[in-house]
Amino acid sequence: MEIISSMKKRIQECERERDIYSAWLTKLRFPNLIFVGIGSLLAFFGGAATVTELLGPKVGGIMALIGGALTGLHNWLGCEAHQLECTKLHGQFESLKSRYEANLVEPNQTLQLEVFRELELELAKVKQERKTRAWKGFLDFGTKT
Numbered sequence: 001m002e003i004i005s006s007m008k009k010r011i012q013e014c015e016r017e018r019d020i021y022s023a024w025l026t027k028l029r030f031p032n033l034i035f036v037g038i039g040s041l042l043a044f045f046g047g048a049a050t051v052t053e054l055l056g057p058k059v060g061g062i063m064a065l066i067g068g069a070l071t072g073l074h075n076w077l078g079c080e081a082h083q084l085e086c087t088k089l090h091g092q093f094e095s096l097k098s099r100y101e102a103n104l105v106e107p108n109q110t111l112q113l114e115v116f117r118e119l120e121l122e123l124a125k126v127k128q129e130r131k132t133r134a135w136k137g138f139l140d141f142g143t144k145t
Helices: 002-052 057-078 079-104 109-129 137-142
Strands: none
Touching: 002 057, 002 079, 002 109, 057 079, 079 109
């Protein structure tokens, strides 16, 4: 049956997209740690060092400045919005995959075709409305076997 074959292809496509976003989000953890984690800690300890005069105002000020710059760069690059969008897309592709799988075993062929068409429209909408993608080089890397 043509519809069964088409659904199986969509399941694979949704699974691949989900896995790409999952892997991409994993790759973004380290830069996120640098920008947000270390940036926040530097700003905090730099400010604390300045207030307590533990390391002297110059060292504390430099630490706070670098920490603020890292956090500001994270904001300026739109990293948080990018990661939120990638997380949303990961969830959407996972949901679509599960719904295609559930429809695959639907015994009523008329209902199966109707749901398949709805899923196709939803998948097209997700693809059209996505505001971000994983880095192109990463996508190419992920497709090589």
